[in-house]
Amino acid sequence: MSDRKLVIAAAQLGPIQKAEGRDVAVGRMLRLMEKAHQRGVQVVVFPELALTTFFPRWYEEDIANAAHWYETSMPSNATAPLFEAAKKYGIGFHLGYAEKTPDGHHFNTAIYVHPSGETVLKYRKVHLPGHRDFDPIRKVQHLEKRYFEVGDLGFPVIRAPLGDTEANIGMMICNDRRWPEAWRVMGLQQVELVMLGYNTPSLNMDNRGFEAHHLRVEHSHLSIRAGAYQNACFAVATAKAGTEDGHELFGHSIIVNPQGEIMAQATSWQDELITVEADLGMCALGRSTIFNFAAHRRPEAYGSITGQIGSTPPPAWRPG
Ligand code: CDT
Numbered sequence: 001m002s003d004r005k006l007v008i009a010a011a012q013l014g015p016i017q018k019a020e021g022r023d024v025a026v027g028r029m030l031r032l033m034e035k036a037h038q039r040g041v042q043v044v045v046f047p048e049l050a051l052t053t054f055f056p057r058w059y060e061e062d063i064a065n066a067a068h069w070y071e072t073s074m075p076s077n078a079t080a081p082l083f084e085a086a087k088k089y090g091i092g093f094h095l096g097y098a099e100k101t102p103d104g105h106h107f108n109t110a111i112y113v114h115p116s117g118e119t120v121l122k123y124r125k126v127h128l129p130g131h132r133d134f135d136p137i138r139k140v141q142h143l144e145k146r147y148f149e150v151g152d153l154g155f156p157v158i159r160a161p162l163g164d165t166e167a168n169i170g171m172m173i174c175n176d177r178r179w180p181e182a183w184r185v186m187g188l189q190q191v192e193l194v195m196l197g198y199n200t201p202s203l204n205m206d207n208r209g210f211e212a213h214h215l216r217v218e219h220s221h222l223s224i225r226a227g228a229y230q231n232a233c234f235a236v237a238t239a240k241a242g243t244e245d246g247h248e249l250f251g252h253s254i255i256v257n258p259q260g261e262i263m264a265q266a267t268s269w270q271d272e273l274i275t276v277e278a279d280l281g282m283c284a285l286g287r288s289t290i291f292n293f294a295a296h297r298r299p300e301a302y303g304s305i306t307g308q309i310g311s312t313p314p315p316a317w318r319p320g
Contacts, residue, residue: 002281006163008193008236009041012253014270015242016053022078025051028271030085035273037089042163044273045236047197048096048125048174049108051079053244054199055098056143059134066147070100074111074119083117090115092162094236096173096197098147099124108148110171110197112160120160123171124151127179140205140247155182157189167192167280174198177223177237180230181305187231188293192283194228194235202248217252221262229260232286234278241269258282 011032016025029046036044049055055069074097075083086093092114099109108125128150130142157170170186170193177183177196186194200220204211220237228235234257241251253266255276264274290296 002279002284004165004167004280006043006165006167006193006278006280007039007041007275008043008234008255008278009036009039009045009273009275010236010238010253010255010264010266011036011044011046012238012251012266012268012270012272012274013047013050013240014268014272015244015249016051016240018053018055018058018245020053022051026078026081030081032271032273033082033085033089033091033093036091036275039273039275041091041273041275043092043094043193043195043236045094045195045197045238046096047238047240048110048199049098050096050197050240052098054240054247054249056130056147057140057244057247059141059143059146063146067100069147070098070106072100072102074099075117083113086113086115087117092120094171094195094197094238106148107151108144108173109151110173110195112169112171112195114160121156121158121169121171122153123156123173124153125173125176126151126155126182127175129175137207138205139203139207140201142201142205155185155189157186157191162193165280169193169195172196174200177220177227180227183227183231187233187291190287191231191233192280193278194231194233195238196224196235197238197240199240199249202250217250220250220252221254224254225256225260225262228256228258229286230291232258232283232291234258234280234283239266241266243269258286 096110099107112121128144130144132145170191239253251269255264263276
């Protein structure tokens with residue numbers, strides 16, 4: 001036990017339909033922030049692309065027709081109430097949204113906002129799943145590579161005031177959680193709390209092979225639990241859940257401790273707040289023993305991790 005306690009929450013959102021505006025999403029988020037305040041929460045994590053439906057499932061021949069999905073300023077008139085609520089309740093919040101920069105770049109972005117309204121940290125999604133062009137084989141499109149550029153900020157970690165303490169915080173977005181490299185880059189910066197939002201279809205829509213349905217959530221949890229354990233950090237993983245215009249996203253938002261244990265899990269596919277009291281002192285055990293990087297890492301054996309992208313076949317051995 002330490003005196004570095006923090007009450008954190010995953011604020012899962014139910015579905016947002018294509019026709020629904022940001023006012024609907026923000027109104028629901030405000031209700032979750034009010035609930036968080038009632039429960040003494042100090043940090044709230046909202047999902048990836050929290051202000052709109054998961055629009056990369058919709059193909060636009062002319063990308064200009066997708067312009068309305070992006071935020072060109074943060075805060076904006078639509079999102080200002082979130083910043084005001086943060087100030088009123090003294091709650092920091094993580095928000096995922098589609099960003100269009102002043103010079104015309106498009107990113108799948110997340111920010112962490114201090115209760116003062118200042119943005120503490122920004123992250124732009126690195127591992128964009130899916131494809132760029134319309135894919136006739138797929139049952140549902142997943143056009144993140146069409147609508148976003150690869151994030152250009154790396155995986156930054158920053159030490160910042162959180163609640164009554166300070167913590168080393170980092171972020172990843174959805175598909176990033178499946179890539180151990182993303183976790184380790186933050187582990188190497190002594191991250192203590194990873195915030196991540198996701199929109200994950202309940203079924204594999206690639207239509208290129210069989211994947212058992214029950215493994216979809218399993219793979220998500222497996223990745224988050226392993227990432228938190230192997231890097232001695234807490235993780236708050238928040239879903240957008242439920243059926244958006246006929247397309248189902250699984251919920252199962254979780255908060256995980258540095259032992260890789262699930263401390264809390266959402267049970268609905270609707271707006272739902274799950275909370276825990278995290279003792280950030282717990283990060284010290286893994287970091288000073290089995291995952292004491294300074295003592296045990298062997299980067300001289302890891303060159304291929306950064307030296308190549310695709311895998312290569314190994315040399316073949318034959319008897320005699
Ligand atoms: N949003 C996101 O990154 N979703 C992916 C689904 C991949 S299916 C092309 C995920 O990893 O959950």
